[in-house]
Amino acid sequence: MNAAASPRQQALERIRAATRNPAASVEPAGSYASLRRDYIGHGALPAESRIALMLERLREYDAEVTECPPEALPATIAAQLLASGRHAFVAPAGLPQEWLAPQFAWKVDRDLPAAEIEQAEGVVTTCFCAIADSGTIVLHHSASEGRRVLSLLPDWHLCILRASQVVETLPEYFSLCKQPPRLVTWISGPSATADIEMTRIKGVHGPRFLHVILVRDPVADPTSNLQPDQAR
């Protein structure tokens, strides 16, 4: 091994020697495609059960859930904000204006400093999708999902989820991602720990309260237009 080589070259040389794969002959993508994946890809639940499963999971996580038809969304948001007993909220810059009920104090995030976000009592965001199997809400941090810090510092997170965004399995979510997203947060219930005597405690650092509004928009049954072998 060349003593003058950089740590990088040395590391790669050690790794190559260990795998006996000269750089030229490595074709990861080729053998990657042949890896066996016999696990369940698409779920088999009808739309209604899929959504019911998502709601059940959320409730198991102690998240609060409210349902509403699409046209009632702004009013439902306002009602939930009121019911939360909170007054000062932050919102991502891309959140629809009609969701920001005027009776509350809103700060819209245009590079708000962390200290100001910290002062807010709650935050309202949308999400990229939700995975029923594990009860996971996925944020890709688009303009209406907000920067990562926005859904982290306030103690109360109200997340707007449309029924059409609910998939059943984790692989279904990944098949929705044409490109790997740059930033992702998967949220499966409120912040929690079991570090002291295995006692589960809710709310360590993240928001202690997760509230989901499920918007009952029309849902196509994604399993119906799949090949039978995919839909097992």
Added chain:
Amino acid sequence: MTHAVADHPVLDPTVAPPFPVAALPVLRNPQLRKNVAHAMDVIQAKRARLVEEKADWQALRSAGAAIRDHVLENLGAYLEQFEERCTAAGGVVHWAADAAGARRIVLEILRAEKAAEVIKIKSMTTAEIQLNPYLEAAGVGVFETDLAEIILQLGREEPSHIVVPALHVNRSQVREIFARSMGIRDLSDNPQALTAAARNYLRRKFLTVPTAISGANFLIAESGGVAVVESEGNGRMCLTLPRTMITVAGIEKVLPRYQDLEVMLQVLARSATGERMNPYTSLWTGVTPGDGPQRFHVILLDNGRSQILGRKTERQTLRCIRCAACMNACPVYRQTGGHAYGSVYPGPIGAILTPQLMQMHHAQSLPYASSLCGACYEVCPVKINIPEVLIELRAQVTDQERRQVRRFFDPMYLGMRMAGLLLSRAWLFHAAQRMGRLGLRFFTGKDGWIHSLPGMGAQWTQTRDLRGMPGETFHEWWTKHKKEAR
């Protein structure tokens, strides 16, 4: 061998006492054994229930093992791809050959940042390179942010499990540690109150310390992304609020594509904590303007891994995704707890990983810290055949030891040499059988059983009886009867 039983567990394999000695403090502490067993029962029961409901669990395990093997087979190419994509996204990639190299790089970055304090996300890799004591000696204030890690750091305790590292500390001890170091006078020992104390203690730190250090659960070669899996939200705080982020990751942590997380995330939380999914998982790619740290460094750590990679049976050790299911299932870990392993990696995975990371120069007692029952293999989400690796490592330890001059009169190796001699010559073997029969007659009771033997033999008869030797061997019987039959 004489080893003083340390008052304080030693988790540095270069100086830790051998496993049987290090296990004594816990074996003599019934309360602690009960605590460990209770924690293991809780996690095991939750895991079993969730694995049961997963119809495709075995297919997920197989796919997990296949993906990890594929990565290891092509590790150089995937690391280069990760480096290229991460750099393109604004990250800085460093390579470290060993622990000392990685620590140096971290300190250089901190010096350049003029960082007097860092906040940390729980990370096995930084524990492996003993980063905290090094940074503290260099004058950097290090603040762990995971609840269990705070308990350990403030209480000057050592971790005993890789997922729930403070499971050996009970609530009244946590109360004492927090009351003392946070200066809270009336703190109850209610876990809810203790957790709230930690939340308040750290909130300021999150908002003011501009530099954070993390490990990585996965590196994504395709995008240059890094994923961290957690429960409390301290990880999200560290990944979002500081100006600078430093991630220390073992070279084996890479996955080919983002999509491969669909396997890993399905098996990891179920195996680790018995949850369908851990509360928070974060993935970030280099730096993103306006969101999170604007300076990002990744240190790719070898520290013995490339050696493991080059060995046929042992390579599978590097599939590990650090879920701790193996220690939760291990009957030995259940009795001894984590400190006996003298390493930050306890349990069955520690028993194979630690001696290999030490390049078989230390921790040679660990491959023997197992009954080879195979429970670890059965629960492993990436199908690491831990017993197979344990046996391979035992062979290596034996090969090392039998060549050592100081072990020439070691009863085991002496006995093995004798056995080798006797078993290779039939006449010697028969002679030995006759001698043995004569000799054992002194110890055989009227009932035909040996109830007590002197010297080394006592180790057997202390706990069980031994059948006396029969009057004749099968060989002798056969020789006699063959003649009769004719």
